[in-house]
Amino acid sequence: MKRWNKIMSSMLAASVAAMALAGCGSSSGSSTADTSSAAAAATEAAAGTTEAASSDAAASGETFKIGVIGPLTGSAAQYGTGVANAAQIAVDEVNANGGINGYQVELQAEDDALDNQQSVNCYNTLKDWGMQFLLGSVTSACSIAVSEETHNDNMFQLTPSGSAVDCVKYDNAFRVCFSDPNQGTKSAQYIGEHKLATNVAIIYDSSDVYSSGITNTFVTEAANQGLNIVSQTAFTADSKTDFSSQVQQAKDAGADLVFLPIYYTEAALILQQANAIDYHPTFFGCDGLDGILGVENFDTSLAEGVMLLTPFAADATDELTQNFVKAYKAAYNDTPNQFAADAYDGIYAIKAAAEKANLTPDMSVSDICDAMETAMTEISISGLTGDPITWTADGEPEKEPKAVIIKDGAYVSAD
Amino acid sequence: MKKKTLSKSTWTYIVVILVWAVVMILQQAGALSSHLQGLLVPATYYAIVAVGLNICVGILGELSLGHAGFMCVGAFSSSLFSIAMQNTLPVGIRFPLAMLIGIAVAALFGFLIGIPVLRLNGDYLAIVTLAFGEIIKNILNALYLGVDSKGLHASFTSQMDLGLEADGTMLINGPMGISGTPRDANFTIAIVILLIALFVAQNLVNSRDGRAIMSIRDNRIAAESVGINITHYKMLGFVVSAAIAGAAGVLFSHSISTLQAGSQYFGYNVSILILVYVVLGGIGNISGSVLAAAVLYLLPELLRALSSYRMLIYSIVLIAVMLFNWAPAARNWRTKVAARLTKTFGRKERA
Structure with missing residues (x-):
């Protein structure tokens, strides 16, 4: 009896699964974006x-x-x-x-x-x-x-x-x-051509394709532009709340510009933590920093003077x-x-x-x-x-x- | 005339083959949407890894929270092999070899972890496997591996530090992982691997070794007193479990061309997801794992039409299945219904 039960149940389950498979074969997704x-x-x-x-x-x-x-x-x-x-x-x-x-x-x-x-x-x-x-x-x-x-x-x-x-x-x-290489190269060129700094520190997310991609080409181009990279520190997606050691390293190395090829959530924290140790270099980022002014509970006065290379700014006047x-x-x-x-x-x-x-x-x-x-x-x-x-x-x-x-x-x- | 009833494990093979046949017929008839076709291989490799984990959790009685880690090492090692041999070996030889390498590497890691941990008694395996999964993921995320005319280069800092020649190629590019794995896996191969995994698991349960493993689960002291080598049999169960997870990893990496050691593929959440398949399918119930993994993997994808609500519905379904399987009231109701069904059908059968 018990065995019969099991056979029945497995057959039923299989037929349900088969029905589910067949059912969705014919119906194609007809939903439209809810927006x-x-x-x-x-x-x-x-x-x-x-x-x-x-x-x-x-x-x-x-x-x-x-x-x-x-x-x-x-x-x-x-x-x-x-x-x-x-x-x-x-x-x-x-x-x-x-x-x-x-x-x-x-x-x-x-x-x-x-x-x-x-x-x-x-x-x-x-x-x-x-x-x-x-x-x-x-x-x-x-x-x-x-x-x-x-x-x-x-x-x-x-x-x-x-x-x-x-x-x-x-x-x-x-x-x-x-492309990432393009952004890194253009950033280094911009900094070099406008003589924004000579000693540069980089803080980047090594677990992120975007961030490490930009960093690689930035480092390559920085050499051509006569920029001196004094500190290059990384964090990963699993440790992106405390940046005090990275910021302290940049400060100790005497960087007058910190390059942040990262997204704005982490950048906002870095700005706060740099301010806490009274470190005020020029911060320079890429399009990932776009949106930093919209971070909740972020004192936007800290972002004063931050430069970013971005193709789009919502406040543009055109x-x-x-x-x-x-x-x-x-x-x-x-x-x-x-x-x-x-x-x-x-x-x-x-x-x-x-x-x-x-x-x-x-x-x-x-x-x-x-x-x-x-x-x-x-x-x-x-x-x-x-x-x-x-x-x-x-x-x-x-x-x-x-x-x-x-x-x-x-x-x-x-x- | 009394027919010889087929055993439950035979039924499992038959049902799996039936599902495969139905899918193949639908595919030939063009009735299968490409969305669903894309889901078949992932659903199968999750079923395989669930079978593997069930050996560890259900038969051996040890909790593992790192099966995604075994998938990960299986996926990366086999992918590296396939890329290296892409132009030298034909698919027919390359893929089985890649499969063997993935399984062997996962089994090796299972063995290495097992040496210290399986001597201990208690929940230590859960702790260590949890850490193992995360460590593997982090190491692979930091690893840069490239090859050029001078040989192999490896670095844990950045791509720049590899000092690769201009003609060199990147094999593992840190967080960007491996790209360009040949897509050798398909649904038929995945089903064959699933059948092999089922065969291994179900025969293990019914073997002398399997009975020894289960006796350790049921009463360690009693098992030891009759002369069973605890560590040896625990190791056997755990290594088989890890090896099957490695096979699932090989299918994973050969069904999609980019492979990254991200949390969404090999993190502890995935390990727990696999554990959910095992628990909902029934701990120790091998065929249940296959069914649970297939259904629970397909469900959120088939709910796409509900757009934003799909994950909400998915979690409600999980809770409902959990209650249906384990709540006392639901179990009573199920026994009653089953009894009534057997009464009606059973009588007809005898007549």
């Missing part, structure tokens, strides 16, 4: 033509489908949601203005929770949905993992913020942001940035960061290239990718993170870095 309605409402206010345009698309039934992959939950959720939100704003604008080549654009965002395997799962989900262009993944490691898949499928991939070198090693992959920040604030009640700006430019880059190549939604993914590969190198867009931005065939963007200095609690252009 879309808010954004749609916002743009409708901005442009009254939305309704007319979208009903056209419904009639023709053909749309371009763009997928977004990024960490929408977890420790890096800010980056992923920034990208998903900004991409939605850009897509709504594009749709309101007649879409790409007259076709409306659909967007779907998937959450990879900063995990390579999940990122690939997201990619497969989006492929089932019928994605033709991929805007993602947001983070470097995930982007590299996904690029193996897009390379196999010959799917066009544009990562907004995957900065590691390997993100664009395939012909079908492009990026919007600067019309494009101001409109974008206004739309973003209206839709999500938040200030967009650099990731959001990269995603916004990414959507417009896809639009420009798709128009250049005269794409239509009925083309195969592979044909679209081939056409996009050529078209990307021929376009030039004026975006939030650079004006103009052009792309080289190896997937790298060409744009001028902007240095920003924090003055009176706001980002001001340093030039």
Whole structure:
């Protein structure tokens, strides 16, 4: 009897599992990003033509489908949601203005929770949905993992913020942001050319691809610029609350500039701890420092004089940035960061290239990718993170870095 | 005529093969979404590592919180081998060799850890394996390994300190890990490995060695008094368990091209996740581990349609399964329902 029980239960369990497998085989993910309605409402206010345009698309039934992959939950959720939100704003604008080549654009965002395997799962989900262009993944490691898949499928991939070198090693992959080596080199050049310091200390996160990537090239270029690196100290993701020993080392070594190729959460702590031991060098960072003024319970007067090399500052006065920040604030009640700006430019880059190549939604993914590969190198867009931005065939963007200095609690252009 | 009833372990193989056949048919028919196809290999390697951990927790009765660490060493060692041999050996030879290397390295680490710890009595294995997993992860995160015409270079500080020639290639790039592992694993291979793991585990349970191991779990003093070598049998169980985890690691690294020793892949949270599979599948119940791992791995992915709510629902399901398995009221209800079912079906069977 007992054995019969067990057999029955294992058979039942197996059939349930099989049903679950079969059931999801036929149904493809039909969820849309939960943020879309808010954004749609916002743009409708901005442009009254939305309704007319979208009903056209419904009639023709053909749309371009763009997928977004990024960490929408977890420790890096800010980056992923920034990208998903900004991409939605850009897509709504594009749709309101007649879409790409007259076709409306659909967007779907998937959450990879900063995990390579999940990122690939997201990619497969989006492929089932019928994605033709991929805007993602947001983070470097995930982007590299996904690029193996897009390379196999010959799917066009544009990562907004995957900065590691390997993100664009395939012909079908492009990026919007600067690569890590690029940022390190440009930072060293900027410091050298503007004679900001001679003795430099570096505090970086050795467990982070972004941070160690920048550090490596900064060190190489610093030698050419005549900079003297007096202290190079690391921390890891598991020990990023107490920086007193790193700061003390920089102080003892007599550094007059501390280079921080890290994210703003840790940088805020470093600034506080440097202040506590009465150490006031120039702090210089990369785009990861963007957002330091928004850290909760952080005395922003400590960030006074901090310089950062970033392609985007939300307080910039040009019309494009101001409109974008206004739309973003209206839709999500938040200030967009650099990731959001990269995603916004990414959507417009896809639009420009798709128009250049005269794409239509009925083309195969592979044909679209081939056409996009050529078209990307021929376009030039004026975006939030650079004006103009052009792309080289190896997937790298060409744009001028902007240095920003924090003055009176706001980002001001340093030039 | 009385039919000979098949044993439970035979049923496990049959069910696994059936699931494989169904999946293969669906795949051929094009009814399987690419999302689901991507989930098949991960679900299988988590099932394998759950089988491995069940040997340690269920049969040996020792708690291990570092099975992700064994996966990690298996994954890194086999990946290094595959990259080195990528252009010299064909897949048919390379992958089985990589598999053997991954298993051997994981077993070696299991053995080294076992030497001091398995002599002790109590929860020390949990403490040491927890530390082992974290140490392995941190070492691999700090390790830079490159190769050029002059040979192998290693450094624990930075890529710059390697002093690599211009033509050199990075093998392990610190926190960026290994990239470019050939993707040799597929669902069929994963299922074969799962069947082998099940075969090893279930035969171990029914063997002389297995009975010795279980006697240690049930009563150490009694086992010692009948002349069973405690350390030897504990070591046997633990090394087999670690080796199976290593096999899962090999599948892990050969199913995705980038491999990093991050907390989200090999941290203690993952070890505990595997333990959750084992506990919910039933401690000591090998086939239960496979089912629990497969279902619990697929669940959060299949709940993607619920977007932000999926992790909330996932945790509620975990609690529900826990209650269903272990709460006294639920167990009583289950026995009642089972009894009623046997009554109806059992009578028909006899007729």
